[in-house]
Amino acid sequence: MSMSRPLLVAALLVAVRLAWRLAAPRAMSAEQHEADARARMAGRRATDYALENIREEERAHIARELHDDLGQLLATLRVDMSLLLQLPIADGPTRDLLNGMDGRLLSAITSLRRIASNLRPHALDEGGLYFALQSLRHEFEQRHAVACELAAREDELVLNDRYSTAIFRIVQESLTNIARHAHAQHVHITLRRHRSTLYLTIEDDGRGIAQADMEKPSSFGLLGMRERVWAIRGDISITGSHRGTRIEIHLPLPEQAQLSG
Numbered sequence: 001m002s003m004s005r006p007l008l009v010a011a012l013l014v015a016v017r018l019a020w021r022l023a024a025p026r027a028m029s030a031e032q033h034e035a036d037a038r039a040r041m042a043g044r045r046a047t048d049y050a051l052e053n054i055r056e057e058e059r060a061h062i063a064r065e066l067h068d069d070l071g072q073l074l075a076t077l078r079v080d081m082s083l084l085l086q087l088p089i090a091d092g093p094t095r096d097l098l099n100g101m102d103g104r105l106l107s108a109i110t111s112l113r114r115i116a117s118n119l120r121p122h123a124l125d126e127g128g129l130y131f132a133l134q135s136l137r138h139e140f141e142q143r144h145a146v147a148c149e150l151a152a153r154e155d156e157l158v159l160n161d162r163y164s165t166a167i168f169r170i171v172q173e174s175l176t177n178i179a180r181h182a183h184a185q186h187v188h189i190t191l192r193r194h195r196s197t198l199y200l201t202i203e204d205d206g207r208g209i210a211q212a213d214m215e216k217p218s219s220f221g222l223l224g225m226r227e228r229v230w231a232i233r234g235d236i237s238i239t240g241s242h243r244g245t246r247i248e249i250h251l252p253l254p255e256q257a258q259l260s261g
């Protein structure tokens, strides 16, 4: 039985349309594209946030282990050392050697405290974000002999752990960068809250970051900083000139980010 010609053409057309529909992705409207991109971005940020949380928990765990195990062991060794130094055999060269060992033990304890507190800043748990930032500022000044000012109000920085940790890490990374790359004389950190937005600025008067620095594939510090800001729906801009580097961050604070105040 043979098909009539128009019927054959119609059947062919239907088959071609069907094949086209199956093969070609359906054309999306601009709004659909944007909604799709937004959904993908939101998914990625949720994953980034979950991963960052895991990393922070692991860091806190390692910091505790370092502090409780190794820290205790070193402290006991120092007590033993002071007992040794009281013995009559500890004379002349032996005493010098023991004194040297005691000094190195003290350096090891100081390094361990610094490493543990970089992993999980004790100050965040003890006194909250404002106190932790003050400690960071103080330590930075002591270690690098660069003047660092912090303009902030304690009552504006009573934030939950997610926000406190993010802000602390951003300031920490910025200060590390300033110490390593900027050759600055002064640093200004400003935090102020207006309505439900937190404005954070970190400025230095060093050599100024170049555009090429920001595009280096190894710029993981800056990348991590950006990811942290985006994960909590903030904006970040980093600019450099011959007058120094300026990092400006706006963070919208949802109600659950604010513990009080």
Ligand SMILES: Nc1ncnc2c1ncn2[C@@H]1O[C@H](COP(=O)(O)OP(=O)(O)O)[C@@H](O)[C@H]1O
Pocket: 177, 178, 180, 181, 182, 204, 206, 207, 208, 209, 210, 213, 214, 216, 218, 219, 220, 221, 222, 223, 245
């Ligand atoms: N405050 C700053 N002043 C001048 N240059 C900077 C500053 N911060 C960052 N940079 C430049 O940007 C680059 C990328 O920084 P970062 O991503 O933190 O990577 P890293 O510190 O590991 O080099 C640095 O190598 C440096 O050249």
Ligand SMILES: [Mg+2]
Pocket: 173, 176, 177, 221, 222
């Ligand atoms: Mg860095």
